[in-house]
Structure formats: C-alpha cells, structure tokens
Amino acid sequence: MGLAQDLAYHHAKANVAQRGVRRFAGSRPGAWLFSHTLRHLDTGIGRLTHGRHSAPSLLSGLAVLSLTTTGRRSGTPRASHLIATPHGGDLALIGTNFGQELTPAWVLNLEANPRATLTYRGISAAVVARAATPEEADEVFRAASTFYPGYGNYRSRIAGRRRVRVFILASPTGT
Secondary structure (H helix, E strand, C coil): CCHHHHCCCCCCCCCHHHHHHHHHHHCHHHHHHHHHHHHHHHHHHHHHCCCCCCHHHHHHCCCEEEEEEECCCCCCEEEEEEECEEECCEEEEECCHHHCCCCCHHHHHHHHCCEEEEEECCEEEEEEEEECCHHHHHHHHHHHHHHCCHHHHHHHHHCCCCCCCEEEEECCCCC
C-alpha cells in the first residue's frame, strides 16, 4: 500500500457547478481571486465544519489535504491546504501558486526540510518529500490536468518566469 491508499486520498467526479468553478479557478481572473481569498474562506469553512470540509473541496469537489512543513526561517510549523495528485502509490504536489509570480512558501520550506506531515479527513501521516524528476513532473502535470485543467494554464503563465517545483511525497519508511 502507498500513501494515497493509506490516506484514502482521491478526487471525486465533479458535478456541473464544480466543473465551472474548476474552469474559472484556472483562468487568470479566477486564479487571482482565489489566490487572494481562498485562505480566508478556507479558515471560515474549516471552523464552521470542524475541519471536515475546505472551501476548495466544497466549491470544486477536489480533495484538499493539509501539508504541515517546518518554516525555513522561523522553524515553526506552517500548514498549507493543497490539492495533491496521486502518483503511483504516493502523492505529488505542484508548486504553481495559482500561476502567480512567487514560489509558494511551502515549496521553499520543503526544499529546506523535506520532512512534513499530511492530514486528510482526520488521518495524518509523516512524509518525506523529494523533487520529482523532469519525467515524473511531466507525468504529474498530465495526471493533475485530468481532474483540474487549471494546472496547464498555470504552467503556461509561469513558463520562463520561475521554475515550478513538483514534489513526490512518500512515507519515510517507504510503505
């Protein structure tokens, strides 16, 4: 068994409204809107549902997990809500930051310390991240684009401006 199975992590088929949200989120205006508001929306929804749901999961039907890294400067735990891509038995994360200019902080934190914790639907697992090979990164982008087409848009917008990091997350024991 792999990490994706251990956490029972998968993306459900989207309904019509959720597909519309996914398309909008992948657009330039949608990406800007969500990059500036989603964190706040997510906090409110998390409180209202006692952590059972997140804004992206309700709006888009995408499975959202929490990645807790160690701050590269502060040394304190930093949680980020992210959409993962099953890759083999493991999970992959793509550092697109909604196609924005800046590299997400969680990416820099993982580069500084690859040990982290994933939490999905109340189940937590220790993980170790490694940079995906270029071939793996292409595979992850292809797979991610099947459930969220916005990744292709983000990759195009970022191209030539910064490197998009892709990480493969696995159990430290490899199980």
